[in-house]
Amino acid sequence: MPEIFQFDRVDPEILRDVVELAIRLGLFLVGAILSPIVGRSLPKFLQYLLKISQHYTDINAQEIYKRLIKPFQNSIAITGTLACIALSLYWLIIYNELYTFLGFFIYSALSISIVWFTFNAARQIIRQSVINLVKRWFGEINEVVLIFETLIYMTIVLIAFIIFAQGLRLNLVAIGTSLGIGGVAVAFASQQALGRLFGTLELYLDRPYVPGEYIRVTFNPFKGDIYGRIESIGLRSTKIRVVARNTVMIVPNSMMAGLYIENISRGGKIMAMLCLDFVKTLKEGEKALVKQIIEESSQIFWELDKASTQVQFDVSEGNSGTRARIIFFITGSGENSIGLRKRLLELANDTIARRVATYNLSFTAPDPIIYIDSPMSI
Numbered sequence: 001m002p003e004i005f006q007f008d009r010v011d012p013e014i015l016r017d018v019v020e021l022a023i024r025l026g027l028f029l030v031g032a033i034l035s036p037i038v039g040r041s042l043p044k045f046l047q048y049l050l051k052i053s054q055h056y057t058d059i060n061a062q063e064i065y066k067r068l069i070k071p072f073q074n075s076i077a078i079t080g081t082l083a084c085i086a087l088s089l090y091w092l093i094i095y096n097e098l099y100t101f102l103g104f105f106i107y108s109a110l111s112i113s114i115v116w117f118t119f120n121a122a123r124q125i126i127r128q129s130v131i132n133l134v135k136r137w138f139g140e141i142n143e144v145v146l147i148f149e150t151l152i153y154m155t156i157v158l159i160a161f162i163i164f165a166q167g168l169r170l171n172l173v174a175i176g177t178s179l180g181i182g183g184v185a186v187a188f189a190s191q192q193a194l195g196r197l198f199g200t201l202e203l204y205l206d207r208p209y210v211p212g213e214y215i216r217v218t219f220n221p222f223k224g225d226i227y228g229r230i231e232s233i234g235l236r237s238t239k240i241r242v243v244a245r246n247t248v249m250i251v252p253n254s255m256m257a258g259l260y261i262e263n264i265s266r267g268g269k270i271m272a273m274l275c276l277d278f279v280k281t282l283k284e285g286e287k288a289l290v291k292q293i294i295e296e297s298s299q300i301f302w303e304l305d306k307a308s309t310q311v312q313f314d315v316s317e318g319n320s321g322t323r324a325r326i327i328f329f330i331t332g333s334g335e336n337s338i339g340l341r342k343r344l345l346e347l348a349n350d351t352i353a354r355r356v357a358t359y360n361l362s363f364t365a366p367d368p369i370i371y372i373d374s375p376m377s378i
Contacts, residue, residue: 024091031088039081043073071124075117082110086167100168107167111160118156122149151201199254200235209233213265215240217256227264272328274349279362282322287313290356294326297351324363 046069050061069076086106092099209215209230216225217240228240231248238256240249282290291311310327356363 021095024095027091028088031091032085035081035084035088036077038084039077039079042080043069043076046076068121068124072117072121075113075120079110079113079117082106082113086110103168107164110167111164114163115156115160119153122152122156199252199257200233202257203233203238203253208261209263209265213263214243216262216264217259219251219259270329274326274328274365276324276326276352276356276363276365278322278324279364280321281315282313282324282361286359286361287322287324289359290324290361293355294324294352297348297355 047061047065050059050065050069053059054061086103089099089103089106092102211230211232214227214229216227218225226240226249227243228249229243231239231241233239233253235253237250237252240251241247242249276290294311295309309329310325312325312327314323314325315321353363353365
């Protein structure tokens with residue numbers, strides 16, 4: 001008769017290991033069986049959390065669920081199911097070969113699911129939110145949307161790879177080291193690409209210039225400045241149409257982000273005209289004195305185009321004296337800057353009046369200061 005297997009003859013340690021393996025496999029299978037139930041319940045659970053949050057915040061739970069969760073409920077369910085299976089796999093972590101074999105398929109599927117779900121969700125968010133934000137910031141849809149989208153996709157892929165590597169307990173440092181020279185070359189190329197990408201993002205966020213504006217930029221301190229009109233701002237480079245030569249200069253955005261740029265188009269220039277009617281006819285020496293007082297008094301404020309300042313003397317209305325016509329040019333980078341300089345010019349006007357009065361030169365100011373917009377030219 002064949003010998004009947006008897007458990008009392010088995011080594012207790014082997015029997016304990018077999019029982020532990022069976023229990024852990026059973027727990028893993030139970031977790032894997034229950035995972036689809038958890039995955040299908042995840043969208044409803046998120047909807048419940050939104051309803052609770054609505055009581056404490058001003059969010060519209062129904063609108064958020066309709067826009068961001070309901071269109072992706074199948075992807076959320078699949079990703080949640082795979083995540084629960086991956087968590088159940090930790091019951092087998094002490095069995096390295098079995099864990100690695102099963103983990104390769106489970107974490108591969110989980111990483112692909114995360115990338116698929118987050119790509120679709122990111123595309124939806126970009127279309128509904130980021131595009132409206134770009135319209136509000138920049139007035140039109142341009143390449144900045146592609147920059148945001150590219151950065152988001154790169155981040156998603158990186159996170160998915162880290163999840164896969166951590167799930168299989170891979171040493172990322174060792175992997176990077178084992179790549180050797182090839183890894184260094186790839187890292188260097190990635191650094192260059194990221195430098196250009198972040199340079200473009202910096203230009204779009206800081207907006208030192210926009211297409212259609214004229215700028216002056218210094219590429220080489222030993223050569224002259226480049227004057228030109230911004231033709232376009234792409235993902236990689238900026239195109240500048242050089243004045244007088246009518247050629248197009250293509251400059252990487254990463255370089256433009258680090259240069260000193262003077263925006264000519266944004267430099268406001270306003271002509272201010274002030275008239276002083278003197279009671280008597282001024283002699284040449286008195287005219288020179290008045291001109292000196294005007295030049296000295298105008299030194300109290302900055303951004304005055306002193307080379308364009310003019311003092312003209314003429315016969316006042318009624319031929320009873322001399323009219324001094326003073327023309328200033330105020331420059332500034334914005335409305336607030338121009339407003340400040342207008343106020344300082346008024347203070348300079350008061351200073352001129354007080355100093356002229358000390359020389360017994362009586363005058364009247366028939367009109368207030370007149371401001372005339374004057375376009376900036378290159």
